Amino acid sequence: MSFNILMFGVGGQGTVLSSDIVCEVALESGYDAKKSEIHGMAQRGGSVVSHVRIAKKVYSPVISFGEADIMVSFEYMEFLRYMEYVNSETLLVLNTNKIFPPGVLSGKEEYPEKIIKQKLKLFKDVSQIDALKIAQESGNIKVAGMAVVGALAKMLPFEKDVWKKIIESKVPPKTIESNIRAFETGFRA
Amino acid sequence: MRKVLSGNEAIARGAYEAGVKVVSSYPGTPSSEITDFVKRYDDIYCEWAVNEKVALEVAIGASLAGRRSMTCMKHVGLNVAADPLMTLSYTGVNGGLVILVADDPNMFSSQNEQDSRNYARFAKVPLLEPSDSNEAKEFVKKAFEISEKFCTPVIVRSVTRLSHSMSAVDLGERVETASKGLENNIPKWVMVPANGRVRHVFVEERLKELQAFNSKSDLVAEEINSNEIGIITSGIPYQYVKEALPEASVLKLGMVWPLPLDKIVEFSKKVKKLYVVEELDPIIETELLAQGVKLKKLKRPLTGELSVDAVKKLFGLKVNRCKAAVKELPNRPPNMCPGCSHRGMFYAISKLKLFAAGDIGCYTLGLLPPLSAINSTVCMGASISMAHGIDRASGGEYAKKSVAVIGDSTFFHTGINGLLNSVYNKGCSTVIILDNRITGMTGHQPNPGTGITIKGEESPRINFELLCRAFGIKNVVTVDPFDVDECIRVLKEETSKDELSVIITNRPCIFADRTVITNPYFIDEDKCTGCTACTRLGCPAIAWDKKKKIAMIDESLCTGCGLCPKVCRFDAISQRGAK
Ligand code: SF4
Numbered sequence A: 001m002s003f004n005i006l007m008f009g010v011g012g013q014g015t016v017l018s019s020d021i022v023c024e025v026a027l028e029s030g031y032d033a034k035k036s037e038i039h040g041m042a043q044r045g046g047s048v049v050s051h052v053r054i055a056k057k058v059y060s061p062v063i064s065f066g067e068a069d070i071m072v073s074f075e076y077m078e079f080l081r082y083m084e085y086v087n088s089e090t091l092l093v094l095n096t097n098k099i100f101p102p103g104v105l106s107g108k109e110e111y112p113e114k115i116i117k118q119k120l121k122l123f124k125d126v127s128q129i130d131a132l133k134i135a136q137e138s139g140n141i142k143v144a145g146m147a148v149v150g151a152l153a154k155m156l157p158f159e160k161d162v163w164k165k166i167i168e169s170k171v172p173p174k175t176i177e178s179n180i181r182a183f184e185t186g187f188r189a
Numbered sequence B: 001m002r003k004v005l006s007g008n009e010a011i012a013r014g015a016y017e018a019g020v021k022v023v024s025s026y027p028g029t030p031s032s033e034i035t036d037f038v039k040r041y042d043d044i045y046c047e048w049a050v051n052e053k054v055a056l057e058v059a060i061g062a063s064l065a066g067r068r069s070m071t072c073m074k075h076v077g078l079n080v081a082a083d084p085l086m087t088l089s090y091t092g093v094n095g096g097l098v099i100l101v102a103d104d105p106n107m108f109s110s111q112n113e114q115d116s117r118n119y120a121r122f123a124k125v126p127l128l129e130p131s132d133s134n135e136a137k138e139f140v141k142k143a144f145e146i147s148e149k150f151c152t153p154v155i156v157r158s159v160t161r162l163s164h165s166m167s168a169v170d171l172g173e174r175v176e177t178a179s180k181g182l183e184n185n186i187p188k189w190v191m192v193p194a195n196g197r198v199r200h201v202f203v204e205e206r207l208k209e210l211q212a213f214n215s216k217s218d219l220v221a222e223e224i225n226s227n228e229i230g231i232i233t234s235g236i237p238y239q240y241v242k243e244a245l246p247e248a249s250v251l252k253l254g255m256v257w258p259l260p261l262d263k264i265v266e267f268s269k270k271v272k273k274l275y276v277v278e279e280l281d282p283i284i285e286t287e288l289l290a291q292g293v294k295l296k297k298l299k300r301p302l303t304g305e306l307s308v309d310a311v312k313k314l315f316g317l318k319v320n321r322c323k324a325a326v327k328e329l330p331n332r333p334p335n336m337c338p339g340c341s342h343r344g345m346f347y348a349i350s351k352l353k354l355f356a357a358g359d360i361g362c363y364t365l366g367l368l369p370p371l372s373a374i375n376s377t378v379c380m381g382a383s384i385s386m387a388h389g390i391d392r393a394s395g396g397e398y399a400k401k402s403v404a405v406i407g408d409s410t411f412f413h414t415g416i417n418g419l420l421n422s423v424y425n426k427g428c429s430t431v432i433i434l435d436n437r438i439t440g441m442t443g444h445q446p447n448p449g450t451g452i453t454i455k456g457e458e459s460p461r462i463n464f465e466l467l468c469r470a471f472g473i474k475n476v477v478t479v480d481p482f483d484v485d486e487c488i489r490v491l492k493e494e495t496s497k498d499e500l501s502v503i504i505t506n507r508p509c510i511f512a513d514r515t516v517i518t519n520p521y522f523i524d525e526d527k528c529t530g531c532t533a534c535t536r537l538g539c540p541a542i543a544w545d546k547k548k549k550i551a552m553i554d555e556s557l558c559t560g561c562g563l564c565p566k567v568c569r570f571d572a573i574s575q576r577g578a579k
């Protein structure tokens, strides 16, 4: 059993932390795991992408084209940038929250609603969640990323307790409760 | 114990386990986190130096004093440290000394793509190249042993793909190393020509010994599979090779300079076709061809990163690719943060259409539209010296239409030298020091303008104004960068002078001082005329509503910096909660 998970979003959404968690859960569950991220510079607002690979033995820390098993889009349009990794079996976890790129903000470009609708059809299955809403309900909008992790966890064969243990070790102590709540809601969604 | 660590965290761990006593570095992506991880170990003294040359010199001093020491930098940082490096090769070390350099193939966050392996050959010192986090940790430890055994500095090379990837690491214990004591050995440490000539002979001998050592060491690993194809590789490309060509035989090099020639020749006899797979410059390939090793050359680009797919293509294998790729999508370039204290000054510069010789840091992003306020970026510190060159080349004429912009950390790095030069040579350019009290771009490390050390302890804070006055500069003005009108006025005044001027801004980066974040602003729909004055600031919190043809503010992003209301002539922007 092996998984290539491609996770991406916009700087500040928690993509990197989330992919760290997935990686550690896999290792804790007895797999080899590697992760590679490109987070541009320290600023917010740029594209962020993390490759997570889980198998008995992993070599390249980067996923090859056409070989993503699961894609996790922390923002509604971002998955469009990574269509080269998709095959006919690829699953998509899609956060429906939109963050407008600068070109759209300044009114020079369109948010690609139509293309999104078209391309969604190419996935074997899409599970859409409104992470911001879930996070608001857990009382901390900063935990939106964890709701997305919850929705991803549902697709992976790892024990829920391992997820919770790793999340607890990775998030600021004060936010453990709200993070776990967001994770649970994402898991059920 | 096993843990998943990033390459950078593993390197820091390696230094800890090796009993390193002193680490001095200058931040640079992708190397910055290493030293930030080192600071968690109380047994290691660590510091942010003002630049890489200084950092290496501190490490040399620590080594001379008998302790294991390390310095970490990015590839372009090694250029700055190249001067001490070349002679350090001659003196050798006392306590082990490791130079960790992180290259950035594909330039995810750099101004060039140079291959640091060239420096190992140039300086005639060994270079190790790990291929995952566990090796990164182990190789750092090995590097210290080699350093002491052969009396040489050792370069350990990382790349973005290693520094910023995570894989499992077996943690070990720290081994305390005793101090070797301060070495007082003039022929070794005083590089006057007479001594240098002797040491150069030593360097050449050492290189031969290292080469013989490499062939016999466990740093080179032979994996014999089929005898059809043999591949010599190292570092991250090794991982791509293993996945792209699982049936090939592989000779994996841990030390890529000097090469283990004996071992390579031995390996070449075991396979029918021999190739080298390496990223960027063909260093191994060129050397082996020159040594008469029978190699088949690959048609490989000399730019960018390799990948499993790229390696497959090199060997004519099929690559998957979904045809559904979407081309023209709105980009998400990195942008200066909402509330960034550089924005107002850049707005003023672009309003006045000044030519700005820029520098390296967050503020380089001022080049992006709508501000489009930067006209050149070469290397750390170049802004001030280039502005002086611009001014001298035009007999002072261009100085009236141009400025140099430099951040605080970059000013301390090498900008300060340029300013001295301009003063001494009677330049008349206008230098803007964008002082936001932190090294922003690389992840907010403190610097001599911050007033704290890497460990958060208080330290003297350098006062730019006094410093510039001490240089003898008469025109030194401090201005609030959020006061656009004042920025414009000061810019006009200072650029018109026939003397050198320094303009200093005085607002912190929102990460340097979180208390500056206040209530968000909002736009009154009825008052907004759609003049676009505020959207031209390029603040990520300000959006344009196409349908209504007015601007709006995303209050979840706005930090309340108060810049946009200053450019709105219709009084349409006000702060939440303000009376
Ligand atoms: S990190 Fe600081 S300096 Fe850099 S863009 Fe953001 S606010 Fe500006």
Ligand code: SF4
Pocket (backbone or CB within 6 Å): B338, B339, B520, B521, B537, B539, B540, B541, B542, B553, B557, B558, B559, B560, B561, B562, B563, B564, B565
């Ligand atoms: S006050 Fe205006 S310029 Fe400043 S962060 Fe808010 S929206 Fe951006």
